[in-house]
Amino acid sequence: MSCSPLEFQESLEVGQVDFVSPDEIKIQLNIDAPEDVSLSTGLPRVFPRINGYVLIHTEDGYVVGQIEWITIEKSPYPKRQGLGDFGLVDLPFPMRKMSVKPLGVLREKESSTYSFQRGVSSFPSVGDNVLLPTEKQLKAIIESGENRFVEIGSSPFAESAKIAVDPDKLFGRHLAVLGNTGSGKSCSVAGLIRWSLEAAKKNVGSENPNARFIILDPNGEYKKAFAEDHNVRYFSVNETEVENRLKVPLWFWNSNEWCAFAQASGKSQKPTLINTLRSVRSGIDAPIVDEKIEMRRYISTIITALKCEKNCGSPWGSFPKPKNFHDLLLKWNESFVVKETFSESQKKCIAEINSWVERKREERTSRPECRYPIFAYSHKDIDDILTILQNAYIEFGGVDLDVGELDADIPRPFSGESFLKCLSANAEILKTSEYISVMETRIKTLLSDVRMKSIADYDNLRLDDWLNNYIGGDSASNGTITIIDLSLVPAELIHILTAVIARMTFEALQRYRKKNEKCLPTVLVMEEAHTFVKRYTEDAENQSASEMCCKVFEKIAREGRKFGLGMVLSSQRPSELSPTVLSQCNTFLLHRISNDRDQELVMRLIPDNQKGLLRDLPSLPSQNAILLGWASELPMFVKMRYLPKNQRPQSDDPDFWNVWTRKDGRPIDWTAVANEWQGAKTGLVERS
Ligand SMILES: Nc1ncnc2c1ncn2[C@@H]1O[C@H](COP(=O)(O)OP(=O)(O)O)[C@@H](O)[C@H]1O
Ligand SMILES: [Mg+2]
Numbered sequence: 200m201s202c203s204p205l206e207f208q209e210s211l212e213v214g215q216v217d218f219v220s221p222d223e224i225k226i227q228l229n230i231d232a233p234e235d236v237s238l239s240t241g242l243p244r245v246f247p248r249i250n251g252y253v254l255i256h257t258e259d260g261y262v263v264g265q266i267e268w269i270t271i272e273k274s275p276y277p278k279r280q281g282l283g284d285f286g287l288v289d290l291p292f293p294m295r296k297m298s299v300k301p302l303g304v305l306r307e308k309e310s311s312t313y314s315f316q317r318g319v320s321s322f323p324s325v326g327d328n329v330l331l332p333t334e335k336q337l338k339a340i341i342e343s344g345e346n347r348f349v350e351i352g353s354s355p356f357a358e359s360a361k362i363a364v365d366p367d368k369l370f371g372r373h374l375a376v377l378g379n380t381g382s383g384k385s386c387s388v389a390g391l392i393r394w395s396l397e398a399a400k401k402n403v404g405s406e407n408p409n410a411r412f413i414i415l416d417p418n419g420e421y422k423k424a425f426a427e428d429h430n431v432r433y434f435s436v437n438e439t440e441v442e443n444r445l446k447v448p449l450w451f452w453n454s455n456e457w458c459a460f461a462q463a464s465g466k467s468q469k470p471t472l473i474n475t476l477r478s479v480r481s482g483i484d485a486p487i488v489d490e491k492i493e494m495r496r497y498i499s500t501i502i503t504a505l506k507c508e509k510n511c512g513s514p515w516g517s518f519p520k521p522k523n524f525h526d527l528l529l530k531w532n533e534s535f536v537v538k539e540t541f542s543e544s545q546k547k548c549i550a551e552i553n554s555w556v557e558r559k560r561e562e563r564t565s566r567p568e569c570r571y572p573i574f575a576y577s578h579k580d581i582d583d584i585l586t587i588l589q590n591a592y593i594e595f596g597g598v599d600l601d602v603g604e605l606d607a608d609i610p611r612p613f614s615g616e617s618f619l620k621c622l623s624a625n626a627e628i629l630k631t632s633e634y635i636s637v638m639e640t641r642i643k644t645l646l647s648d649v650r651m652k653s654i655a656d657y658d659n660l661r662l663d664d665w666l667n668n669y670i671g672g673d674s675a676s677n678g679t680i681t682i683i684d685l686s687l688v689p690a691e692l693i694h695i696l697t698a699v700i701a702r703m704t705f706e707a708l709q710r711y712r713k714k715n716e717k718c719l720p721t722v723l724v725m726e727e728a729h730t731f732v733k734r735y736t737e738d739a740e741n742q743s744a745s746e747m748c749c750k751v752f753e754k755i756a757r758e759g760r761k762f763g764l765g766m767v768l769s770s771q772r773p774s775e776l777s778p779t780v781l782s783q784c785n786t787f788l789l790h791r792i793s794n795d796r797d798q799e800l801v802m803r804l805i806p807d808n809q810k811g812l813l814r815d816l817p818s819l820p821s822q823n824a825i826l827l828g829w830a831s832e833l834p835m836f837v838k839m840r841y842l843p844k845n846q847r848p849q850s851d852d853p854d855f856w857n858v859w860t861r862k863d864g865r866p867i868d869w870t871a872v873a874n875e876w877q878g879a880k881t882g883l884v885e886r887s
Contacts, residue, residue: 211330216255216323217296222807224255224264224322226329228295250815250836251356252340253299254330255323260306261330262323263315263340264299267811272296300811302833305336313339317832334359344832349398351391352837355823362837366395368830370722370765373756373783377773377801378790383821384769385848387788387839388724389424391767393846396430396679410679411671411721413704415697417730419686420848427845432668432677435684436654445683446665447696448657449615449646450480451703453608459747460695461642465511466523467631468638470504471622474629477503477607479621490538491545495595500628501531502588503607505581514576521574525563530630532556548591555584610703614658615646650689654696666707669700670721694744697731698751705755708762718763723755728768729775749777756783774800786828788837791819809834 213232218225249269254261271293303317313336332340337357347363354360369391376384392412399408407430414421425431434445452460454473463469478496508527513520535552559580563572613621622639626632645651669681688696704723712718725731732753735746755766756779768784770776774796781804792798798817802810805827812825812834819825822841827834857863 211333212328213253213331214297214329216325216327216329219322219325221322222300223267223298224262224301225296225298226253228297230294232295248356250812252302252332252337254305254332254336256328256330257321257323259321260304261336262319263302263305263332265302265812267298267300269295269297303340305332305340311335315340315343315832340833341835348402349391349395350840351394351826352839355836355838362826362835364826364830366398369786370395370720370767372760372785372829373766374768374786374788374830375773375781375784376767376769376788376790377797378771378792378819378824379794380771381821381850382771382790382792382819383824383839384771384790385420385726385850386822386842387790387824388726388767388769389421389846389848390839390842392680392722392724393425393842394840407675408679409675411675411681411719412679412724413670413681413683413700413721414724415683415685415700415726415731417685417693417727418850419684420726420850421682422684423849424846425680425682428680430675430678431680431682432671433682433684434669436650436687445654445685445688445696446657446660447655447699448612448660448665449618449655450612450658451610451665451699452695453702455742455747456695456699456702459698459742459744460645461638462743463638465508465513466520467527467629467634469511470507471626471629471631471635472638473507473607474500474503475618475622475625478625479613479618480607480609480611490540491595494538494541494545494549495592495597497534497628498588498592498595499597500625502585502592504531504629505585505588509581509585514581515578518574521576524576525559525574528556529560533630534628545591545594548587548594551587552584552591555587610662612658612660615652615656617658619643619646645691648689651692654688654692666703670704670707691744694731694748698744698748701748701755702751705751705759705762705764708764712762718761720763720765722765722767723759724767724769725752726769728752728770728780729772732768732770732777732780733775734777749780753777753779756780773797784828786826786830789813789816789819789825789827790823791816791821793817 212229214226214228216224217227249266251266253264253266255264272295273293301319301322303315304319305313305315307313334357338360341354341357341360341362344365346365346367349366349369350361350363352362354362374391376387378384392414396408396410396412399410402408416422419435422433422435434443436445438444454476457463457472457476458469461468461472463472477500508514508524513524515521532553535549535556537546537549541549559576563574619639619642622635622642623632626635626639646656667677669683671677671679671681683700685693685697701723704721708719708721731745732749733745735743735749752766755764759766766780766784768776768780773781773792774794781800784804787801787804789801792801793816798813801816802813805813809827812827815825815836822839824837824839825834826837854863858865
C-alpha cells in the first residue's frame with residue numbers, strides 16, 4: 200500500500216489530547232483508531248497496548264508518551280467530525296480513552312533520523328493530535344542512549360529494536376537483579392556476563408578481553424553455564440585437584456572477621472583476640488628476654504585493648520560495663536611494675552600510670568555519701584590515660600603506634616596452631632585467661648575440623664598467587680571469569696568466607712588504584728544475595744557473622760565504584776536485603792515479583808513517575824524483565840536474549856512427571872552413595 204506523506208501522517212493519527220498535567224496526559228481515541236492490529240500504516244502495527252508508545256506533536260518535536268491504561272467511557276454522544284447535525288438524537292456511545300505518561304521528546308534531525316531525549320519541557324495542549332510512532336521513530340526511542348555496546352535483548356513492543364546497554368553504566372554503579380524463583384534471574388546474570396564478554400571480544404579481535412568477573416555462587420549453578428568456556432577459573436570445596444580447591448586462609452581474616460568467627464564478646468575476649476592477631480602476625484613467638492622490651496609490648500597491648508574498650512563504649516556504657524572496665528584497669532595496672540633495669544624517666548612513666556589508676560580507684564571507692572559508687576569514665580579520662588600510655592610507649596623505645604595498630608589486619612601468614620599458642624600467651628599477659636576459655640575451646644574445635652582445615656589452614660600460600668587466581672592475572676591472561684562455588688562450604692563458615700573474599704577483592708583493588716592511580720574494573724557477582732546481604736538490627740556488642748558479612752557488602756556498595764568494583768546482586772527476596780546496599784544500586788533489572796512485600800519495597804526504590812510500569816511486575820513471563828535506572832535512558836521492557844540450554848545456570852526444576860511416568864529413568868544405588876559419603880570423610884581424616 201502506498202500513500203502520500205500527508206495521507207501517511209493522517210493514517211498514524213489515533214486521537215486527540217483531552218487532558219494535560221505534568222505527569223499524565225489523557226487522550227480521547229478516534230472512533231476509527233485501530234482496535235488491535237492496524238494495517239493502515241502500510242505495516243501491521245499493534246495498537247493500542249499497555250506500555251506501548253505514542254507521539255504527541257508539539258512545536259518542540261514529538262512528546263513521547265507511554266500508555267498506562269486504556270478504558271472505555273460511555274459518552275452521551277458520538278464524537279463527530281463537523282457540526283450541524285445537532286438535530287439528531289444521540290444514543291450513549293462507547294468511547295475509548297487512554298492515559299499516557301510523558302517520557303521525553305523525539306526530535307527530527309535532517310535526513311529523517313530521530314534523536315530521543317529524556318524529560319519534557321514544553322507540554323502539548325488540549326486538542327493536539329496523537330500519533331502512532333513509525334518503525335523508525337520507535338527504534339529511535341528504544342535505542343536511545345550512547346555507548347550501547349552490549350546487546351541484552353529486544354523490546355516486546357518493537358521486535359526489530361535491539362535493547363543494548365552501556366557496560367560502564369550497567370556495572371559501574373551496581374546492578375540489582377530482582378525477581379521470584381524461576382523468573383529468569385540467573386539466566387539474565389549469566390547472559391549479561393556472556394554477552395558483555397562477547398561484545399568486548401568482537402572489539403579486541405583475537406585477544407581475550409581484559410575483563411574480570413568474580414561470581415560468588417552459593418548454589419553451585421554457574422559451572423555448567425560456562426562449562427565450554429576456557430576462560431574460567433573454578434574453585435570449590437571438595438575438589439580433588441588441589442589447585443581448584445577453595446582456599447581462604449585464616450591469615451587473610453581481619454580482626455573483625457576473627458571476632459565474628461570466634462563470637463568474641465566485647466569485654467575481654469575481643470582485646471585478647473586482637474592482640475593475638477597482632478603478635479602472631481608480627482611473628483612474636485620468640486621468648487622475650489629484655490624487661491624493657493617486654494614492658495614496651497605490654498604497653499602497646501594495653502593501648503590496643505583500651506582503644507577497643509573505648510570503641511565498644513564500655514567505660515561509659517550502661518551498668519555493669521563501666522564496673523567491668525574499672526576492674527580491668529585495676530588488673531592491667533598490676534603488671535605495670537617498675538624494674539631495676541628501667542631508666543629514671545621510664546620509671547617515672549610507670550609511676551605516672553600507677554598513680555592515675557590509683558586516683559581513679561580512690562574516686563570510686565571513697566564516696567560514703569553515695570550508696571552506689573559510679574564507675575563510669577568520661578571520654579576525657581580515657582584520652583588522658585591513652586596519652587600517658589603513649590608517652591610511656593615512646594619512652595620505652597616504641598616508634599610508630601599506627602604501624603602497631605595496623606598490624607592486627609595485615610595479611611601475613613600464620614598457621615592455626617601458632618594462632619592458638621599465641622592466644623593463650625596473650626591471655627596470660629592481659630590476665631584474661633579465665634574469660635576467654637570458652638572462646639578458646641570454640642576456636643580450637645572449629646580449627647581442628649577437617650573441612651575447615653582444607654579451606655583455611657594454609658600458612659604456605661602466597662598472597663600474590665591467591666590474588667592472581669581469584670581476581671585474575673595481568674591482562675586477564677589466565678581467564679576472565681572466576682566462579683567461586685560456595686555450595687559445600689560448612690554453614691558456620693559461609694558468611695566469614697564470603698566476607699573475606701569480597702573484602703580481599705575490594706582491598707586489593709583499593710591498593711591497585713593507589714599504586715597505579717587508575718582503577719582496575721572488576722565485577723563482583725553475588726547470587727542469592729539475601730543470604731549474604733541480609734538486613735540486620737544493629738547490636739554494638741556482638742556482631743554476628745552474617746551482620747559482619749553484610750557490612751562488607753555495604754562498604755563495597757558505598758565505595759566500590761571509586762576503585763572500579765561494580766556489584767551485581769541477584770535476589771528473590773528484595774525485602775530481606777540490606778537497605779543500604781539496595782539504595783546504592785543504580786540500575787535494576789526486575790523480573791516477575793508477585794509477593795506484596797517485595798513489590799512494595801521495589802516501589803520505594805523507583806522514582807515516582809516510573810511507578811506505573813511496576814504494575815506489570817506480577818505478570819511478567821520468565822525471560823522478560825523491566826530495566827530501569829542509570830543504565831537505561833528509559834525504563835524499558837526487555838525480552839532478554841535467548842540462552843541455549845548449555846549456557847544456562849543449572850537450576851532446572853525437578854521433573855516429577857517424567858520420572859513418575861518412567862519417561863526418564865532414575866536408577867538408585869544407595870550403597871555407592873553411602874560409601875562415598877562415609878568414605879570421603881574418613882579419607883579426609885587420614886589425609887590431615
Ligand atoms: N534468557 C533466557 N533464555 C532462555 N531461557 C530462559 C532465559 N531466562 C529464563 N529462562 C528460562 O527460565 C527458567 C528459570 O530461569 P532461572 O534463571 O533459573 O530463574 P531464577 O534464577 O530467577 O530462579 C530457566 O530454566 C529457563 O528455562
Ligand atoms: Mg537462580
